[in-house]
Amino acid sequence: MTAKEKTIIGRTARVNFPSERVRGVPAKIDTGADSSSIWASELHIDDDFTLHYVLFAKGSPYYTGKKHSTKLYKVRLVKSSNGTQQIRYSVKLTIVLGKRKVRGSFTLADRSQNTYPVLIGNKLLYRKFLVDVSRGNIRTDEQKVKTNVLNREMALDPKAFFEKYHLENQRGDIGL
Numbered sequence: 001m002t003a004k005e006k007t008i009i010g011r012t013a014r015v016n017f018p019s020e021r022v023r024g025v026p027a028k029i030d031t032g033a034d035s036s037s038i039w040a041s042e043l044h045i046d047d048d049f050t051l052h053y054v055l056f057a058k059g060s061p062y063y064t065g066k067k068h069s070t071k072l073y074k075v076r077l078v079k080s081s082n083g084t085q086q087i088r089y090s091v092k093l094t095i096v097l098g099k100r101k102v103r104g105s106f107t108l109a110d111r112s113q114n115t116y117p118v119l120i121g122n123k124l125l126y127r128k129f130l131v132d133v134s135r136g137n138i139r140t141d142e143q144k145v146k147t148n149v150l151n152r153e154m155a156l157d158p159k160a161f162f163e164k165y166h167l168e169n170q171r172g173d174i175g176l
Helices: 141-156 158-165
Strands: 007-009 012-017 022-029 036-045 051-055 067-070 074-079 085-097 100-109 118-120 129-131
Touching: 012 118, 036 085, 051 085, 074 100, 141 158
Parallel strands: 007 129, 022 118, 036 100
Antiparallel strands: 012 022, 012 085, 036 051, 036 118, 051 067, 074 085, 085 100
16 A cells, blocks of 8 residues: 555544544544553443443433443453553444544543543554654643643743642652
8 A cells, every 4th residue: 555545634623433423532542552442331231241331421412322232252461651550451443533443452541531532543544544643633622721730830930830730750640
């Protein structure tokens, strides 16, 4: 496949889930991540080893309540950028990304605290997409508000701001 046949996408995108009848879900394109991930809830395995789950969760604008079940799942050990590891279940899902319908593996995770309910990793992108980082900048209103609040706080007293958020926390992790 040549570069001309690949679909060009940005660093963020909106994806559709045909089986859910859900459209326009914000997704982070992460070429540094091997696997893709989706927000899932209500996970459990029953006595006949069937995995049950719901995509997204109550309160999410993308939640439909549709229950999924499959015996075709795997387990993956996922290491996050902060060094922690999680055991996650992985299932195959079909999405539409950049007007292209693709099927790939997604780990099921609680992404309720993430800006993007879907993360697209390089295994799904491989040989199908080119990522142009100058494209795609989906920011939620919540992100804008949080950033504005932080900038106002820093403007009042930059030293106090630094001491509050970075002195004993060089990464600047916070739970806003």
